[in-house]
Amino acid sequence: MRPLFIGSEIYRNSTYGSKHPLAIPRVSTVIDLCRAQGWLPPEAYRVSPRAKPNALRLFHTPDYIAALQKAEKTQSVSDETRKKYGLGTLSNPVFAEMFRRPATAAGGSLLAAELLREGGIVYNPAGGTHHGLPDRANGFCYLNDPVLAILTFLNAGLERIVYVDIDAHHCDGVEAAFCGSSKVRMISVHEARRWPFTGALEDTAGGAAFNLPVARGLNDSEFYAILDQVILPATATFRPQAIILQCGADAVAEDPLSRLSLSNNAHWRAVAHLRDMAPRFLVLGGGGYNPWSVARLWTGVWAVLNGFEIPQELNADAQSVLGALTWNRAAGKQPPGHWFKTLRDNPNTGEIRPDLLADMRRLASRIS
Numbered sequence: 014m015r016p017l018f019i020g021s022e023i024y025r026n027s028t029y030g031s032k033h034p035l036a037i038p039r040v041s042t043v044i045d046l047c048r049a050q051g052w053l054p055p056e057a058y059r060v061s062p063r064a065k066p067n068a069l070r071l072f073h074t075p076d077y078i079a080a081l082q083k084a085e086k087t088q089s090v091s092d093e094t095r096k097k098y099g100l101g102t103l104s105n106p107v108f109a110e111m112f113r114r115p116a117t118a119a120g121g122s123l124l125a126a127e128l129l130r131e132g133g134i135v136y137n138p139a140g141g142t143h144h145g146l147p148d149r150a151n152g153f154c155y156l157n158d159p160v161l162a163i164l165t166f167l168n169a170g171l172e173r174i175v176y177v178d179i180d181a182h183h184c185d186g187v188e189a190a191f192c193g194s195s196k197v198r199m200i201s202v203h204e205a206r207r208w209p210f211t212g213a214l215e216d217t218a219g220g221a222a223f224n225l226p227v228a229r230g231l232n233d234s235e236f237y238a239i240l241d242q243v244i245l246p247a248t249a250t251f252r253p254q255a256i257i258l259q260c261g262a263d264a265v266a267e268d269p270l271s272r273l274s275l276s277n278n279a280h281w282r283a284v285a286h287l288r289d290m291a292p293r294f295l296v297l298g299g300g301g302y303n304p305w306s307v308a309r310l311w312t313g314v315w316a317v318l319n320g321f322e323i324p325q326e327l328n329a330d331a332q333s334v335l336g337a338l339t340w341n342r343a344a345g346k347q348p349p350g351h352w353f354k355t356l357r358d359n360p361n362t363g364e365i366r367p368d369l370l371a372d373m374r375r376l377a378s379r380i381s
């Protein structure tokens with residue numbers, strides 16, 4: 014069965030507001046690049062449905078969903094709503110599509126879990142909103158689509174699900190949802206001492222989680238060691254019926270919101286290895302705040318899922334998609350040439366630091 018890509022045009026023209034890190038286009042650029050390269054024929058594409066409030070109640074509280082819908086409708090929130098639900102804040106602002114857009118991303122992950130009932134590979138790059146809480150917006154996330162997908166798998170009778178999260182930030186919302194679960198194993202690599210400040214090495218979520226906080230400057234060699242010694246063995250020993258990968262694009266060197274230094278080769282290697290370790294594979298997006306880095310990384314994910322060779326140089330149509338991007342930050346004023354011409358970053362290999370090796374050994378000793 015060929016991999017399926019779930020997308021929507023709602024991501025093209027909606028924005029969190031001009032000053033928000035998510036003011037940049039992301040999923041729309043990935044769709045355009047994949048189409049320009051001839052990688053996204055109509056039969057591989059599914060339009061993401063918008064999840065109905067009733068479906069969101071699988072995880073979210075009715076009063077929170079109602080508050081989110083009301084905020085979209087009135088384009089305002091009361092002080093009480095802001096305090097109680099985290100809506101209308103700097104990180105989770107009021108904007109025109111503030112319910113419809115996250116409900117579409119959530120609808121995509123719910124659809125993905127349905128499509129994967131008998132097996133397969135599905136990619137929903139708009140998903141991966143791993144900070145969402147049952148009754149509260151959190152960390153740019155209004156809803157939590159990974160949790161909704163996992164709950165859908167569980168309701169379908171699956172009993173062993175591995176959730177891998179390589180976003181630069183810890184997946185606090187997902188971890189809270191499956192703390193103590195014997196059916197869900199969560200593996201997260203994230204930058205230490207960064208918001209939301211959860212996911213310590215010692216935090217096992219009642220045995221359900223493997224958390225690896227990593228120091229600034231994490232390089233590709235270090236990531237490959239983590240992949241080989243923690244992520245892949247912790248996945249394999251759980252014998253997963255489904256794997257969900259949150260493939261946030263904010264752990265790359267050029268991202269403005271983290272201080273990790275991976276190249277996109279690291280993410281692609283994780284995708285390539287995890288792809289064949291379970292009969293069901295759902296890949297989600299997540300963070301990522303440099304429009305060129307996100308587009309190139311996530312387009313490459315789709316190529317890896319399909320076994321398409323990543324070309325040395327993109328074709329002219331794809332290069333013009335990347336050439337049309339603008340970014341309201343210093344690095345966006347004079348973007349380097351490879352941001353337009355290629356998908357693949359130069360590898361960033363380096364020393365594997367002793368502290369990381371020690372932390373990895375501690376986690377590896379728990380794998381069974």
Ligand SMILES: [Zn+2]
Pocket residue numbers: 180181182261263299300301
């Ligand atoms: Zn992140």
